Amino acid sequence: xxxxxxxxxxxxxxxxxxxxxxxxxxxxxxxxxxxxxxxxxxxxxxxxxxxxxxxxxxxxxxxxxxxxxxxxxxxxxxxxxxxxxxxxxxxxxxxxxxxxxxxxxxxxxxxxxxxxxxxxxxxxxxxxxxxxxxxxxxxxxxxxxxxxxxxxxxxxxxxxxxxxxxxxxxxxxxxxxxxxxxxxxxxxxxxxxxxxxxxxxxxxxxxxxxxxxxxxxxxxxxxxxxxxxxxxxxxxxxxxxxxxxxxxxxxxxxxxxxxxxxxxxxxxxxxxxxxxxxxxxxxxxxxxxxxxxxxxxxxxxxxxxxxxxxxxxxxxxxxxxxxxxxxxxxxxxxxxxxxxxxxxxxxxxxxxxxxxxxxxxxxxxxxxxxxxxxxxxxxxxxxxxx
Amino acid sequence: xxxxxxxxxxxxxxxxxxxxxxxxxxxxxxxxxxxxxxxxxxxxxxxxxxxxxxxxxxxxxxxxxxxxxxxxxxxxxxxxxxxxxxxxxxxxxxxxxxxxxxxxxxxxxxxxxxxxxxxxxxxxxxxxxxxxxxxxxxxxxxxxxxxxxxxxxxxxxxxxxxxxxxxxxxxxxxxxxxxxxxxxxxxxxxxxxxxxxxxxxxxxxxxxxxxxxxxxxxxxxxxxxxxxxxxxxxxxxxxxxxxxxxxxxxxxxxxxxxxxxxxxxxxxxxxxxxxxxxxxxxxxxxxxxxxxxxxxxxxxxxxxxxxxxxxxxxxxxxxxxxxxxxxxxxxxxxxxxxxxxxxxxxxxxxxxxxxxxxxxxxxxxxxxxxxxxxxxxxxxxxxx
Numbered sequence: 001x002x003x004x005x006x007x008x009x010x011x012x013x014x015x016x017x018x019x020x021x022x023x024x025x026x027x028x029x030x031x032x033x034x035x036x037x038x039x040x041x042x043x044x045x046x047x048x049x050x051x052x053x054x055x056x057x058x059x060x061x062x063x064x065x066x067x068x069x070x071x072x073x074x075x076x077x078x079x080x081x082x083x084x085x086x087x088x089x090x091x092x093x094x095x096x097x098x099x100x101x102x103x104x105x106x107x108x109x110x111x112x113x114x115x116x117x118x119x120x121x122x123x124x125x126x127x128x129x130x131x132x133x134x135x136x137x138x139x140x141x142x143x144x145x146x147x148x149x150x151x152x153x154x155x156x157x158x159x160x161x162x163x164x165x166x167x168x169x170x171x172x173x174x175x176x177x178x179x180x181x182x183x184x185x186x187x188x189x190x191x192x193x194x195x196x197x198x199x200x201x202x203x204x205x206x207x208x209x210x211x212x213x214x215x216x217x218x219x220x221x222x223x224x225x226x227x228x229x230x231x232x233x234x235x236x237x238x239x240x241x242x243x244x245x246x247x248x249x250x251x252x253x254x255x256x257x258x259x260x261x262x263x264x265x266x267x268x269x270x271x272x273x274x275x276x277x278x279x280x281x282x283x284x285x286x287x288x289x290x291x292x293x294x295x296x297x298x299x300x301x302x303x304x305x306x307x308x309x310x311x312x313x314x315x316x317x318x319x320x321x322x323x324x325x326x327x328x329x330x331x332x333x334x335x336x337x338x339x340x341x342x343x344x345x346x347x348x349x350x351x352x353x354x355x356x357x358x359x360x361x362x363x364x365x366x367x368x369x370x371x372x373x374x375x376x377x378x379x380x381x382x383x384x385x386x
Numbered sequence: 387x388x389x390x391x392x393x394x395x396x397x398x399x400x401x402x403x404x405x406x407x408x409x410x411x412x413x414x415x416x417x418x419x420x421x422x423x424x425x426x427x428x429x430x431x432x433x434x435x436x437x438x439x440x441x442x443x444x445x446x447x448x449x450x451x452x453x454x455x456x457x458x459x460x461x462x463x464x465x466x467x468x469x470x471x472x473x474x475x476x477x478x479x480x481x482x483x484x485x486x487x488x489x490x491x492x493x494x495x496x497x498x499x500x501x502x503x504x505x506x507x508x509x510x511x512x513x514x515x516x517x518x519x520x521x522x523x524x525x526x527x528x529x530x531x532x533x534x535x536x537x538x539x540x541x542x543x544x545x546x547x548x549x550x551x552x553x554x555x556x557x558x559x560x561x562x563x564x565x566x567x568x569x570x571x572x573x574x575x576x577x578x579x580x581x582x583x584x585x586x587x588x589x590x591x592x593x594x595x596x597x598x599x600x601x602x603x604x605x606x607x608x609x610x611x612x613x614x615x616x617x618x619x620x621x622x623x624x625x626x627x628x629x630x631x632x633x634x635x636x637x638x639x640x641x642x643x644x645x646x647x648x649x650x651x652x653x654x655x656x657x658x659x660x661x662x663x664x665x666x667x668x669x670x671x672x673x674x675x676x677x678x679x680x681x682x683x684x685x686x687x688x689x690x691x692x693x694x695x696x697x698x699x700x701x702x703x704x705x706x707x708x709x710x711x712x713x714x715x716x717x718x719x720x721x722x723x724x725x726x727x728x729x730x731x732x733x734x735x736x737x738x739x740x741x742x743x744x745x746x747x748x749x750x751x752x753x754x755x756x757x758x759x760x761x762x763x764x765x766x767x768x769x770x
Contacts, residue, residue: 021660025653032649060550064486067450068548104448111634114448167447169617250724257720258646261417262653268410269657272403276664333635338450340635 003293003301008308015277022273023313026362029262030317030355031324036255037354038325038345043248043332046151046343050183051238055127056217058207058224058232064243065337066100067116071204071232078230079207084220086212088126094210096121097193101200102339103167105156113331115152115159116188116339117167119196127210130183136161136176141192144199147176151186151342155331159189168199184241184334187342208237246335263362270366274306278374285374286382299375306367307360314359318352389685393692400665404697407661411654411701411745412708415738418650419709420720422734425643427567427725428633434565435625440503441470441605442628443592446619449478453618455587460612461594469601469608470594474499475576477590481544481552483534487723490530491571492544494579497523503595506563513559521578524555527569529726531560551582570726593625651741654698658749662694666753673757674765683758690754695746702742706735 012019058079059069076097086094099119104112125131125138139145148159158165163174172191180186197204211217217236224234278285285298293301326347334341397404443461445451460466461473479492497517509525517523526536536542536557543554555574563569580587596602606622613620623631633639673686709730712718719728 017663018660021656021663025656028649028653032646035645062545062550063547070550102448102450104446107634109638112448112631113635114450168451169619250721258417258421261413261420262650265410265413265417265657266653268406268413269653269660272406272410272657272661272664275402275406330638338635 001293002297003288005304008301008305011277011281011305012308012312015280018273018276019309022270022309023316025266025269026310026313026359027317027320029259029266029362030314030359031321032262033255033259033358034318034321034347034351034355035325035345036251036258037351038321038347040248040252040255041346041348041351042343043251043341044245045182045346046184046187046341047241047245047248047334048238049181049241050185051236051241052127052129053214053236053238054211054217055237056209056211056220056234057237057240058209058230058234059205059240061231061233063233066098066205067102067337067339069205070202071097071207073203075230075232076204076207079209079224079232082220082223084216086210086216088123092123094123094126096124096127096208097204097206098124098208099193099196099200099202099205100188100337101196101202102337105159105165107155107331107340108157113155113333113340114338115156116337117146117196117200118185118188118190119193119200120190121193124190124208127208128180128183128185130181131178131185132180133176133178136174139175139191141194144170144172144191144195145175146172146189146191147178148174149186149188149190149342150177150179151329151331152188152340153177154329155187155340155342170199182344184244184341187331187340244334244336247332247341250335259358263358267362267366270306270309270363271370273309274302274367274370275373277305278302278370281374282377282382285377286379289377289379290383295375299371302371302374303364303367306363306371308363310360310363310366311356313363314356317359318347318355321355322347322352389689389692393689393696396665396669396689396693397696400668403661403664407658407697408701408704410657411698411742412704414650414654414657415702415705415742416709418647418741419705419730419734419738421643421646422737423709423713423728423730424720424725425639426731426734427728428636428639430565430567431629432626432633434568435629438506438625439596439599439602440625441594441596441602441622442476442625443594443609443620443622444590444628446610446621449590451618453589453592453620454616455589457589457592457613457618457620461592461609465608466594466605468597469605470596472499472503473592473594474503475589475591476593477576477579477588478548479544479546479553479574479579480548481546483542483544486547488534489723490533493571493573494576495573496576499594500573503593506565507561507568508563509559509561513561516558517575520556520558521575521581522554522556523558524572524574525559525561526557526572528560528562529566529569530572531557533570533726549579549583549588551579553578553582566727566729591628647737647741651745654741654745655749658694658698658745659752661697662690662750662753665693666690666757669757670760670765670768673760674762677762677765687754687758690757691747691750694750695743698742698746698749699739702739706730706738710735 063069088094101117102114105115107113139147153159159174161174161177164171211220221234224230224232325345328345331340331342445453474496477494479494482489501514517525538557538559540557543552545552596605609622610620713728713730719725
């Protein structure tokens, strides 16, 4: 028969100072873990979420970012000549030539960062199903008008509707504000491709093509890549954006390393607490053995007690992490394009469960050896000992 | 000091508990040293940058914008040369060698200006002569040479990511310098890069050396005023400010590292406090006996505080020993791409020791004061 769980819970309460200190240590470790992962997940969502399974991107061979890629007018026109391209209801091709450039703008929290400015063709919005204008109006060509993503608006100064930022010797006007489901586009300024090309004196950087199905997209990728005529690299936008997620990956792996090492530190603390708990209950344990509880039951009971310690700490830590960090808006650099990427910390239910699980594991590891010691006690000696 | 044996005995009384605490402290301090070293590595350039009076002219809209070649004449002209010397075109190339993972810092420069401008880089006259004579020449830091097993005279190809070209370079020599991070860099010629880019005359920054500290603000004013209404307005900044803008790009890393450091300290204190509280509880009777024998409460307090201080400092010693051995001794880096070197700085060691001392003092305060204040009679009466 197992030792009732109530016994363990009551014990944690009786030794509440020690329990509390140990739990607090575990809480803090969990908070660090949740914070780092929430940051990694936020960056990941912003970048990986920007890919669309039906969109393909064509770039200069050898580049990993639009901001480094060059696609000439001739190459663009060659692409338009592909017979199988999809058209919208009005018969227009679902293709958008785009140019991504950058300019330094002062951030709201001081310092400057590079804001990405994207010149787009008339079909750009049709290729982004999540994009929604939430204030003002869409830009008109040839007037130097721009619309601002909600992320860029949040991070930078002087990009509100009606503001007139200066880029490359021209005064521009912000006429609208858009959101796009947390995607990387929200960190950008958008304007007419003709305007941006003229002022920034560049060729296109990439061409986006919408396909009818994922299979057609794969075929089109192979076609463009293999046909020497185009001299372009083509890949699904899903892959393109996933490859940009260097920052998110780095922070996540750093978070794991940090949590594990901090966790080991906390495990020693938990072990200490559990050894003390075992030592002070020597006679109690012996009594339980006399009453007929098996060694295994006692071992299990103490491991459970440590697991509780960890679980309480983990649940609290995840909760604190959620309250402190969920949806916290901040920004970092996109390591591939070197432009500012606005993102929000994401404390997901899965992350909270993982945090609790990790903390429970810390408790179990910390309690394993003390519980073993408890179960190995010689009854007679333990009863005699003070 | 004469109580040291007593303190030591006390610490060893519950060996397992002390070892666990010690190990916990060592692990946590290792984390502290690790994140702080990461931060100091990112900031290292700012430290180096402050010492050379170098000034950078970049486009006011940042590094993604380019400057005109005409600016060079102005910078070399009379107005500027009174305040600065050695004007050098300086483009970060950003290509990789063989695999996108090999991404050494590569810069395209003008050899005659680069030599006096970066006079902390030491290379032979012969190397310099070849650098000036050979258009495809490259000079590399010795750490970089070792990393890819390059030899002087070897021809290597860099694959451009930022610029659409793949320069084939002849390594004509190597350089050494005090800062190991700079020995991971390589330089080749701007005119060769320009040739590969069909003479488009792309200059991303101009670097020069201010003649004195007072000249720096004058230079900023003169150059930026001159270009204000041109097609490439400039922003003239010191090398330190240039380095700092990369930190600013990354977001608030300092706050994150500071936050983690503070958390580590708090976890450490709680863990040690727990241990010390247990130790104090066990010794209630004993402390009362000692008081009866004539120990003053101040001495009791000092003995207990010293014990936790001793354990904390031992933990710090282990953490420092391991991190110095692994990072500074074996030269291991957690990420060779982003951190070519990962060296624990003296500043970091001081912070780690400071954290250990704080932990030792704070964690034992409550239990120690309580032990010292408890009435002798109460202590003797209590059954543990």
